[in-house]
Structure formats: structure tokens, C-alpha cells
Amino acid sequence: MTRMTMIQAIRDGMDVAMGRDDSVVVYGEDVGYFGGVFRATQGLQEKYGRNRCFDAPISESGIVGTAIGMAANGMRPCVEIQFADYMYPAYDQITQEAARIRYRSNADFTCPMVIRMPTGGGIFGGQTHSQSPEALFTHVAGLKVVVPCNPYDAKGLLIAAIEDPDPVIFLEPKRLYNGPFDGHYERPVTGWGKHSDGEVPEGHFTVPLGQAKVKREGRDVTVLAYGTMVHVALAAAEDTGIDAEVIDLRTLLPYDLDAITASVCKTGRCVIVHEATLTSGFGAELAALVAEHCFYHLEAPIRRVAGWDTPYPHAQEWDYFPGPARVGAALTQTMEA
Amino acid sequence: MTRMTMIQAIRDGMDVAMGRDDSVVVYGEDVGYFGGVFRATQGLQEKYGRNRCFDAPISESGIVGTAIGMAANGMRPCVEIQFADYMYPAYDQITQEAARIRYRSNADFTCPMVIRMPTGGGIFGGQTHSQSPEALFTHVAGLKVVVPCNPYDAKGLLIAAIEDPDPVIFLEPKRLYNGPFDGHYERPVTGWGKHSDGEVPEGHFTVPLGQAKVKREGRDVTVLAYGTMVHVALAAAEDTGIDAEVIDLRTLLPYDLDAITASVCKTGRCVIVHEATLTSGFGAELAALVAEHCFYHLEAPIRRVAGWDTPYPHAQEWDYFPGPARVGAALTQTMEA
Amino acid sequence: MSSPLSLFVPEPEVRPGGVPDFTNVHIAPAGEVGRPPVDIDPSEIRDMAFSIIRVLNRDGEAAGPWAGLLSDEQLIEGLHHMMLLRALDARMIIAQRQGKTSFYIQHLGEEAVSTAFRKVLKKGDMNFPTYRQAGLLIAEDYPLEAMINQIYANSEDPLKGRQLPTLYSVREQGFFTLSGNLATQFPQAVGWAMASAIKGETNIAAGWIGDGSTAESDFHAALVFASTFKAPVVLNVVNNQWAISTFQGIARGGVGTFAARGLGYGIPSLRVDGNDYLAVHAVGLWAAERARRNLGPTLIEYVTYRAGAHSTSDDPSAYRPKEESAAWPLGDPVIRLKAHLIAKGVWSESRHVQLEAEMLDTVIAAQKAAEANGTMHSDNRPSARDMFEGVYAEMPPHLRRQRQESGV
């Protein structure tokens, strides 16, 4: 085990995958010589050569489009979209092509690839460096969608994603790269140095896709969260003293229904938290699933705490961000309902 | 009042809007001389000239991108995407630009425009002529999303959309263009000639955005639907004899929460139907809203009947399509729950 | 004060009711355009994007530096392929009217492009075609029956009924799974070629796109990546003058040719008579050779004419004069190759008639065999189970639940 930040863990995951398998290639805007604007690919070009890690033209559809062709030709591209906010030009290639190559060709061709993208707010990035577009991927049959919230999972899930036979969208909450965000933006940031999930195995290991993880056991209410919001939920549980069971979904598609229903049927209450815009967010799907599968166990309405239905503002970032106060209030209301 | 098919009503809506306001322009692939592959714009070029109605290059991002510039320059473009399945190259311009021009410029610029797209299956179009991508728009703050299900609404809503100060996504269920689809694909198609909603006022009128409509009053269970599925739901109610209240949402964003909650709180049961892929579909949002706002009135789990989580297949179209049998079964199960 | 601006909206010269007149279209005589070495500096051959490489002249003779690459046997084989494709199309259009399939896309007038190009590729190379390059399969003797099984979406459909008719996928024959979304395959072809280069293999790729679809964004993405990484790929633009009802002037805009699009990327860009089997083959070979020698991409515009309807859903008489096809100055690819072979003394009218009958028989036999496996609306067709399979390598729990719910 070594101590790593999340960005180091992600880099290490790619390093391990590239070292084991020549068919893994890494490219994207600024990822080559410079090593990426968040430095996730730093050192990979030097280690594996310009053929395996290189700068791409600023063309997200070209990045994903070429990666599909490479995957069809036996490679396992792991490409970076500089910010999730910039995936939209590639949305056609991701959803209409990568997601359906296997299905439409009856497995004559396949598309093993990973598309990494920094996601979420909390860095004053404004509406074009803060988005959480996961729900735009969870609606797409053929994709897998992963959101790690700590270095251990980030490395293990990333290696699993690269080794997966199908396309995986890998969303990296950028606010967590260099320090766990406990949800209190006004307090000093504690780094991964002292966090238990900052201990990461060396070399190869995987965290299987499709499995949620209970981050805090509790009896009163279930909180379904992923990414940055896992840390916020834990903080809210602590702040309110409510005995919440906090579940980190880790993989949104395919989702871990067993873990979700087991917990909610136990607690009888459910709060769902995400940073993306509320309406038609992934929380809607979670609420629908819980409402359907746990109907006879529910003792209170399911609450969703999410980003407001506005573009992500710049100056009002902390009014927008679903912080521990808002999550705590939802927990309290749910307990009182 | 005149009798019209839905395609005639849509054409008439554009005609009326163009006649009243010189700033309304219509363009898209094949919409000029030919009048569109579904003939929605037939005759408009001849009537209003090549400057007001013309063929665009096959570039959906160019179509929407230029329309945004036109809207900023005082026009009201009403553009066509040939099939909703082809909107993806324009998804960046729609969601990151059109939707946010007003907000990000603090109304220094605005973006009044309509993007029409034929949507849904039922014509053996396979995975690239059958999609229902509404949930990809309802997640986007700044957009309005409209889905008419009959000629009357189609014309009234389209004129309202063109006159709206903000960008509107106008999804036209192509299966309904020339005959109401009662959900029984194996029976002969009855045209709009005898359907009560085939009576359409001449000239200018609007159906306001944001208002649902009760298409069938009932006491037992509420069905929330839109587009083709309204007709399927009505057929299912008839087939099963269950006294369902069928609500046609008409506008998905902003949605009509009052109409939804009034009905579900009355019936205590709710079935949601859409043709799009189940997971993260708009039905998830509806289920979440109902679960939250009608919690204490619900007597049975909310059921969703939707397209399966696969690409829209070609040969298995009627296995995929949520027809009256599946909706009927859901109604029965909901009544028995 | 400036005078008011006005919008220019290009229109074709004739519409239904008008008389097509191509006399003002200048077409370089066969044999006129030179054949540069494949390693020439692209900047030295920019003019080739505005000319047109032709081999067969009006008298059916092969002329100039691009001639002489194919044997008589190869040419007769080529005629074969074009006529087989034409026979298949004719039968499938009827089959669609009979309700045996929901949809069909034909190649009438464009048969030379894909059949001749296929001959410059080798095993292991990969095409990223559009829906109008079935000739790539025909020219490799892919079984007609398998194609018709797909078209009929029957129990033997290799794609299990999931895809629209004609959207084949045949990896073994270097034919990438077809998309219904235009242009997406163009950057994919470039990526496939880049992978070949990264792995140090020798296989090349070919991308395909229509004139109208060059307007799509992915066309640019493909050219940017191909140009930057010198990918071993041939980028084929089939200019058949029409994109459904929209004439090529809308996509092409103010530049003279589609080949010219390549100039802005430093990619050698050639323009070729697409109805001339020999010219298509010769130019394709030149480009493939460039790719194989690691010299990078080539853009080729094939000038041809979509003589038939866009698809079985289309009726072109609504937007262009019926006579336009006959007036089209580059003629018909089958008739031109036939004339050449006759001029060479290796072919005759009677052998031609005989071959036509033979091709029809071949198609009918394949069609019969396919019909034994069912047609679109018959009972023996891919099942609802097939609909749930293959979305992922392994079926995830939520899809398993849905399959159970559906009762299959």
C-alpha cells in the first residue's frame, strides 16, 4: 500500500494498465508532453513513448471517433476529455457509435475503451468547468458509467474500466483530486495524506464495476450518493448526528440495485444527493427505483438534494453546490416526515 | 375549424407564424424546394421565398449554430432536424449555447428559436430513425421541451413555441403524422379524418406551453404519458376496462406539476409510459416527482412502462414498443397492488 | 451608406419541368491528367483537386498514364461485380415493394466506385463504408444469401434483426459495421489506421462519405487527425450529385470541387471519374500505395451520379427532372466498361446479355435460399431474446430483469 492523492491514483492506474498491455493508449488535449491540465498523465509519454501517449487536436469528436476505430482494431484506448463540460462535441460518437458498435454488429466488432473526464464543481470554474453530465450517459444503453470518490476506488475502478470489454465513461470529481472534500468549503482542505481511502495498493488490482459500497452504516435513513457528494453526505451525517447509512454507488450504470434496496428497505427512508441539475438527473432514476422496489418499506417521501435547475453559476458557486447544510436539512426533514 | 393531419397542422403552424412575422425563418436538411422528408415544410419556400425557407447543408451543429446567431440578430428561426436521432451533432450548440445565451449574458442576448425533430418509433426505422431523446433535453436548464400528440395541439403548441422568447425543443412523434396510433399495430390505421383532435382552428391560435391536459377522466389510476403513448394509454384503458385518468403532459419542461399531483392524489395510483429507454428516461423524473409530492396518497408502487434498455431494434420493433398490452398489464398490476 | 445585403441560396440549374443541360460542364478528356509519384509533395499537385482523372475515352479506349493496370480477366471480373450489384439492387427494390423487407438502398449508376476500389485493398485492410458501398462486399464474393438474410431480417440475419436493412457488418471482409448516422465512420477509419501504425502493422483503412455528408462535423475531425498523424488511410468522397433532395452545391458551397476540401489539410486530393472502372481502380491504387508506404492519407473525390432514388422511401421526380440521369455526361459505368471490353475484343453484346441473365439467376437463387430463412414479416425471424442480447458482453442485472419482465 502507498499513500496517493486521487490524481496520483488515476495516473498510477493508467501506468499499470499501459505496462501490462501494449494495446492501451492514452491521448487527449494536452495529455502528452505536458501530462494533462490536471497532470493525470504526467510522465506517461516519457515512459511509454509518443506512440502510446500523445497530444490530440482540440476535437472531442475526433478524439472519441478515432478511439472507436482504434478499439475496433484491437487496442484499448483510454482517452481524456479535458473537462466533462467539453464532452458535448463527442456526444454523438459516444452515444450513437461507441455504445452501439457491439450491438449493431452482433459482436462482429467491439469497443473496449475508457473516456475519462474531470467532472463537478467546487473550483470556481463557472458553467463550463463544473458540470456533472452523468445522467446524459446513464440514459444510453451500451455504456457503463463510473464515478469514483477516493484514490483507492479511482485506481481500482480505472483499471477495471480499461480491462472491460465495453465502453466506460469514467467521471472524475475534480474537487477530490487533491484533497477529500468534506463538504465544508469554508474550512481548510484536508489532503488525502491522512484519509483511510488514500491508502492504495501498488501494482495491479481492480474494483469491480457495478458494485456499490456502504461508506457508513446506519439505521435511520439511507443516503444514496456518488463522487464528491459521498463526502458531503458523511459530513452531513456527522453534523446532524443522524444515523445515516451512506452508500457510495461508484458505478451508476449498471447500478447496484441490491445494495440500494437492501439499505432502503432496512432504514425505510431515503435521501439522494448529486451535484448535477435536479430535473432528470440520475437522482430521478434512483428515486424511481426506490419508489418502485421499496414502496412497502418507505416511511417518508424520498428526498433529492441536487444542483438547482440553472446553469452552474460562477460567483454563487456555494449557493449552488449541495453542501452539508442542505443535505443535513434533508436528513432532518426526512427523519421528521 | 378544418380537418388536418398532424403533418398538415405543423405545416400550417409554420405558415401562420411566417405570415405574421417576417423574422420567422425555416431551414434544415431537404426542407426547401422538396419540403422535407416528411413534407412538413412543403410549399413554404414557394410562398415565402428562398430567403425564408431553404435547404441547409447536412450539418446539424451548423443548422443550430447559425440559428443561434440569427436569433441573436432578431430573427426567430424554426429549424428542422431530419430525425431526432440526428440531433446529437447539434447537442453541444443546443445545450451549451442556445440554452444558456440568456442566462450567461444576463439577457444582453436572447435565443428565441424552435428546433423541430420527428421522434419515436413505430415505422421500422431501426436504431437511427426511432429514438425518443426527450430526457436528454429535460435535464438542461434553459430549454423548453414540447411533445404534441394530435393536430390541434401540434399547431397550437408550435405557434406558441415560435412566439416563445426562449429556445424550444419540439418533438414530433412521427408515427402520429398521418394517423392516430391507437397502440394496436396489428389493426388497420385510422387516420385523423375522424378523430376529434383532427379538428384544427384556421389561422392564428396557441396552446400555451407548460400545461398538461386530461385526455380521459378516471378514478382508478393516473396514467402520465405524452406523444404516441397517450394513444396507447387510451387504448389500454379501453382494453382493460380500468377507469384510468390519462394525462397528456404536452410540455415536459417546464412540466405541469399541479395537473400531475392533482390527478395522482385523487387516484392514488400512477403508471408512467414513454417510448424512450427506461433508465434515466423522463419517466424517472415523473416517478420521482410523484413519489415526493403524492407520497401520502399513494396506494401502490408507481410503475413505469417504457422502451427497454437496448438500442431501438429493427425487426423486433413491436417487442420493443410499449404497446397497449404492456400498458394494460401495468394498469392491472397497479390496481391489484 | 452601404447598400443592403442579401442572402445567396444556391439552386441547381434545373428542377422538374426544366431541361437538363450539362454542355457547359467542362470535363477533361480521358488521359489528360498526369500520374505523379506517390511520394510527391502534396503542395505540388493542388491542381489535381480541380481536374478529373479519367481513363476510358468516348471510344471505349483506355488512355493516358493511369491506364494499363488491369488484365482483361480483372476487367471482366469487374464487369461481373457491377452487374451482380445492379441485379441485386433491382431484385431487392421489388422485394421491398412486396413487403419482404422494410427498406432498401440501391447503387444505380455508382457501381464502379466501390467494386473497383475494393480491388486495391488486401486482406486485413478495413473499410468504413456508408450505406451505398455494398459493392465492397460483392467484389469480395461475400455470399449474396448472407446479405439478403440481413436485408430480410430473417432467422439467419447475421445481425439478428437489430439493424436497418443494408447496414451490414462483415469484419472478415474488411467491412466495418455501418451506422445510420452520417459521417461518424470517417474519424473511426482514421483511428483504425492510426492503430495499425501504432502497432507497426501493415494494414490500411479506407473511409467513405457522401458529397452531402462532407458538411458534417466529423468530416473535419477525420481530416484533422489524418493530416496531423499522417494516418495510413484513404478518404473517399462519393460525389453522386445529390443528398436526398439536396443538390451538391449546398454542401460544396463556393469551392469548385469536393476534392478541394483536402487542400486545407495538406492532404493530396485527387478527383476521379467515378463511372470509369479503370480510373477508380488506378486512383485507389495510388492512394493505397501512399498509405502502405507510410506516406499518409489521400482524399479522393469520385464524380458520379445517383441514377436511382435515394432509398425505397424516396421519389426523386419531386425535385429533379427525370431526364437528368440520362443527360449526365459521365455515362453509365457498366455500359462504359462493356464498351471498353468490346473495343478490346474480349467481350461481345451476346456475352453481355448472357452475363446479365446469369447475374439475375445468381441473385434469384440467393434470394430463394434466403427466403427459406424467412422475410421481414414472416414468423421465423430474430427473437425478442436477440433484442436483449449483445448490448454488453455480459448482460447486466437491470437488463436481465427487463428481459424477464418481457416474458422472453
Next chain:
Amino acid sequence: MSSPLSLFVPEPEVRPGGVPDFTNVHIAPAGEVGRPPVDIDPSEIRDMAFSIIRVLNRDGEAAGPWAGLLSDEQLIEGLHHMMLLRALDARMIIAQRQGKTSFYIQHLGEEAVSTAFRKVLKKGDMNFPTYRQAGLLIAEDYPLEAMINQIYANSEDPLKGRQLPTLYSVREQGFFTLSGNLATQFPQAVGWAMASAIKGETNIAAGWIGDGSTAESDFHAALVFASTFKAPVVLNVVNNQWAISTFQGIARGGVGTFAARGLGYGIPSLRVDGNDYLAVHAVGLWAAERARRNLGPTLIEYVTYRAGAHSTSDDPSAYRPKEESAAWPLGDPVIRLKAHLIAKGVWSESRHVQLEAEMLDTVIAAQKAAEANGTMHSDNRPSARDMFEGVYAEMPPHLRRQRQESGV
């Protein structure tokens, strides 16, 4: 057997540790490139895409057919604008370090491009800028205080704190609301211009894009529409050699210049010394004139150098030698215009020093005024209410509920 393929990955000639050497870069002398009439057939000036229009020579003299368009007063005003922009940048970078704003983007070395171009536009024309054209506002004397209010996201921020610093919107000054997504504004500019033509007005549009961003798909969409509908638009490509850490060779690929991209669309494409205020202005004027006379679009590549960091989040020493900027052969736009004015006898070192001080004072005064309205983390800043407003013309019920829930 063919030999194995290999991938070509372009690299800049020097990286940190290396010694920049631009001696092999051929740069045409000032005055060498001709000035064709604006209604020339684009096909006759294709070579202009590979040359470079320059007016100011090494001795500070204006030479050739593109010279002589600006009076001494106009030139001094231009110097003014460039120096004001430079002063603003310098102060805002400090302000960012002081936490008064979260982010800033500077223009160092590129000041001539936007300030000179602005002078060829008229009231009612519209720019669709990127984040590196604040010179368009400066050159129209848009109040510095308003700019700083936006940068500080304070209570007087015209955009209510919703946008990242420097992403201005000023309709009155022909400055379209800036996007953080690259290239999207390029087709929007074309659409704006098309609307002007449809309405029969006289206003033109100008689109702006960086070298790296030309790789984006929307670049192509814009050129296709501009070319087809002959839109009255000037399409400006600012080639400052870098796209964050990526050198221009990655976006440009195998072609010599970015101007050349326009050739494939039949659009007249010029290349100009972007550090030469006179050349930028002259070429911009030529293109604007074409647009006003309804002759259609023009593509212009401005060759310049991003002398500073990409943004306050960037440190270029990680990917390029510090010395590269000084070695850059086209010099600094402020120093070159200053030298010209001194050579003309209308300027002096002392007046220059004085102006520098004046510009700094002007910025400091505006900054003080803006600070009175608050800075990024002060209390008087846009409210949470402002976050909920303006998503739609009228607030829909679900957003009203959310605002209530938020308690504001």
C-alpha cells in the same frame, strides 16, 4: 511484404532546456504581398494563404500596397489601446493572485489583433469573440470599470456573477456573449451574418477562433455555411502558436498554414502579421469591405505569439523554453508600432514612458472604482437570487419552488 507502418506524432522543435531557433522560419519582407481588389475571384489568390502580409518593416517603416490607411492620430490611438490592454492585463493578473478574482486571461503579445481589427467595424456590426479579444472592447472605449466589475464578480457585475471572469457580453459594443466552449461561436457568427443578409440590413459579423480551436468541428460547420450562403462575415483565426501546452502543429497538421484551411471552401484566405497593427487593420478592412459589398466571407489567419501564460491557471515553463517568446521573429506589437511612430517623428521615448504611466493610472483608477463594488470573495456580490433569475424570460414553477426551498 510491406514494411511496418509507424505513427507520426508532431512535436515542436524545442522543449524546455532547448534553445529556440526561428532562423529557418521564412518570413516574407514587409510590403511584398500584393493587395488584390476585394471582388477578385478567390481561386486567383490561393497563394496568399501561404504568404504573409506585413506592413511594418524592421526599420519601423510602413511599406507596400497595404500601407497608408491610417492617420497619425489613429495610429497613436491604436498604441494607446494596446498599452491600455496590456496595463489592464498586468493589473488583473496581480488581482487574481490577491484573490480578488478567481481567474484571468491575458493578451500579452497579441494586443494588435483585436484592437486593430475593431477599427474596421462599424456600429451595429457584431463580433463573436473568444476569451482573448478583450481588445475589441478596449478599442471602443468600453468602460474599464465595467470590465473589472465582471472580472471581480461584484455587485455591479453586468453578468450578475454568472460567468467566469473575462467572459464578457456587451451587445451595445458589438461583442457577443462569450462561451467557455471553444469554437461554438464560429457558426453563430455566420448565422448572425446570414440574418443580416436575410433582413437586407448592412451590418456584418466577425467570428474569432484560436489556432488550436480550428480543430473543433464547429470550425468546419461555420466554413460550410459561410461558403454556401456567402455570408457577410469575417472569419478570424488567431494563430498564437500555442493551445495551452499544445503547439500549433497538432491542430494544423500537414498543411503549411491555418489560412490554407479556407481554400477547401473557396473562401479568400489571407495570412497576416498579427503583431503589425497596420497590417492587421489593412487586412481586416479588406475583408470587411468584401462582406459589406455582399461578396461573402473572408478567412484571415493572424500570425502572432502568446507571450504569456494561457491563463492564470497555467505555467508555460513546463512545456516551452522561457526564451522562446523573445526569440519569436515577429517581435512585439507595442514596440513595433512605437518604433514606427518614432520613425515617423510623431512619437518619442519620453511620450511613450509617459503614456505607459498614464495607462497604468487609468487602470488603477478603474480598479479602485470597481473594488468599491466588491471583489470575488467580498460580501457585496451578486446574490443567490441572481442565480435563479434569467434562466428563462419568465421563471417557471419548478425553479420558483427551488428558489423558495433555497430560502432566498
